[in-house]
Amino acid sequence: MSAQPMSERRRGWCPGVRRPMATGDGLLVRLHPFGGRLTAGQARIVAGAARDHGNGHLDITARGNLQIRGVSEETYPGLLALLEREALAEPEGNGPNRLTALSPLAGLDPQDHCDALAVARAIEDGASDLAGLPAKFFVSVDGGGSMPLDAIGADLHLVATSRGNAIAFGLAAPGDLHWIGTASLSRAPEAALSILAGFADMRLSGRTEARRLRDLEPALAKELAVLAALAFAVPPQERPVAPHAGSFRIQDRQAVLLALPFGRCSTVQLTQAADWSERFGCGEIRLSFTRGLLLPGIWDEQIPMLMAEAARSGFITDADDPRLSLIACPGKPDCASGLAPAPVDALRIAETCGGLLPQGTTVHVSGCPKGCAHAGKADLTLVGRADGRYDVVPHGSTRDVTLLHLSLDEIMNRLLSKTSDIAYRANPERTR
Ligand code: SF4
Numbered sequence: 194m195s196a197q198p199m200s201e202r203r204r205g206w207c208p209g210v211r212r213p214m215a216t217g218d219g220l221l222v223r224l225h226p227f228g229g230r231l232t233a234g235q236a237r238i239v240a241g242a243a244r245d246h247g248n249g250h251l252d253i254t255a256r257g258n259l260q261i262r263g264v265s266e267e268t269y270p271g272l273l274a275l276l277e278r279e280a281l282a283e284p285e286g287n288g289p290n291r292l293t294a295l296s297p298l299a300g301l302d303p304q305d306h307c308d309a310l311a312v313a314r315a316i317e318d319g320a321s322d323l324a325g326l327p328a329k330f331f332v333s334v335d336g337g338g339s340m341p342l343d344a345i346g347a348d349l350h351l352v353a354t355s356r357g358n359a360i361a362f363g364l365a366a367p368g369d370l371h372w373i374g375t376a377s378l379s380r381a382p383e384a385a386l387s388i389l390a391g392f393a394d395m396r397l398s399g400r401t402e403a404r405r406l407r408d409l410e411p412a413l414a415k416e417l418a419v420l421a422a423l424a425f426a427v428p429p430q431e432r433p434v435a436p437h438a439g440s441f442r443i444q445d446r447q448a449v450l451l452a453l454p455f456g457r458c459s460t461v462q463l464t465q466a467a468d469w470s471e472r473f474g475c476g477e478i479r480l481s482f483t484r485g486l487l488l489p490g491i492w493d494e495q496i497p498m499l500m501a502e503a504a505r506s507g508f509i510t511d512a513d514d515p516r517l518s519l520i521a522c523p524g525k526p527d528c529a530s531g532l533a534p535a536p537v538d539a540l541r542i543a544e545t546c547g548g549l550l551p552q553g554t555t556v557h558v559s560g561c562p563k564g565c566a567h568a569g570k571a572d573l574t575l576v577g578r579a580d581g582r583y584d585v586v587p588h589g590s591t592r593d594v595t596l597l598h599l600s601l602d603e604i605m606n607r608l609l610s611k612t613s614d615i616a617y618r619a620n621p622e623r624t625r
Pocket of ligand 1: 522523524525528529530531532559560561562563566
């Protein structure tokens with residue numbers, strides 16, 4: 194059993210089972226199951242562990258990981274031993290804890306152009322001994338189907354296209370993805386591993402200090418594309434953004450995607466999901482990067498009963514629910530860095546202004562400028578301040594500078610006072 198020494202635990206790193214992170218509500222322990230898959234039995238064990246060793250709160254993260262909150266120094270050793278015994282602890286080492294992120298529909302989606310699970314597995318296995326990658330580095334492997342991973346914020350994006358079994362390779366860039374080339378499906382894992390090894394080598398040799406591929410100098414990014422022997426870039430087809438709730442037809446059954454407000458999940462909800470997966474489905478739960486749970490293998494006639502029970506238990510089952518327009522981190526007081534109660538304020542916005550938030554609109558309420566819940570831009574970003582107000586950023590991210598600082602009531606009054614575009618309403622230049 195190996196865990197990070199207590200004295201070395203710090204905020205801001207990439208937490209795992211062996212490396213818990215100190216937060217406002219105690220230690221945070223993050224699990225990284227491959228493909229986000231849990232059996233019903235594993236889900237029950239994790240729920241019991243969160244109840245017995247933590248404060249009963251769990252989060253599903255924007256990469257489809259699961260974190261247990263409120264663990265104490267006294268309860269952590271028992272939790273680590275339990276998760277190791279259940280093979281739910283990451284391998285020893287400095288990470289990344291899990292290199293790949295997938296759609297929860299991977300391996301099931303009839304719209305996919307490849308077996309994304311197999312590609313991801315090959316990348317994980319090939320990079321298991323690779324040193325020099327930053328702990329937060331990750332690769333999205335997108336089969337090109339119903340749930341695009343374009344906004345997940347990966348370092349390297351692999352997207353299967355319908356054109357001749359090709360995989361498009363993209364890097365995160367301001368505002369969009371930058372496509373650097375393509376590889377055949379059979380060569381895709383090898384090409385991805387070349388890029389990973391090349392980037393690690395650049396870091397180890399001191400050629401770059403970039404911690405993410407998006408921060409790499411363009412000439413070095415081009416060098417990586419050459420190293421991977423990528424063919425010329427062909428961007429994949431545009432697709433609608435991934436839904437956060439609803440059902441998907443998988444042959445003669447359906448997969449049901451349940452959302453959780455801001456990814457917050459209680460031990461009761463996780464246990465209930467495990468029960469539903471056995472009663473209605475195939476005994477499997479998949480954690481989704483949309484901050485919810487996918488239950489595969491549900492018969493058509495069981496969908497209404499499952500949806501009704503899930504809605505009663507606090508899951509979001511309707512893709513038009515205004516809460517799905519809001520993103521919020523744990524904020525104050527659960528996070529020690531929090532300057533604002535982000536989830537509480539986000540729910541107030543959803544209740545008061547929900548009718549103004551059409552599907553697809555994003556409002557990001559962040560407890561502080563770190564923006565843990567959402568790295569990219571939103572239609573409206575609110576960043577908590579020490580004076581109790583929010584920095585208001587239309588069409589931007591928590592990293593953008595703004596001169597508009599408003600209380601929550603002032604923000605909601607502005608939203609309610611106009612009837613057109615939400616970001617237009619928040620823009621000080623256009624609302625004078
Ligand atoms: S963004 Fe939210 S969760 Fe992240 S450090 Fe700030 S308050 Fe904490």
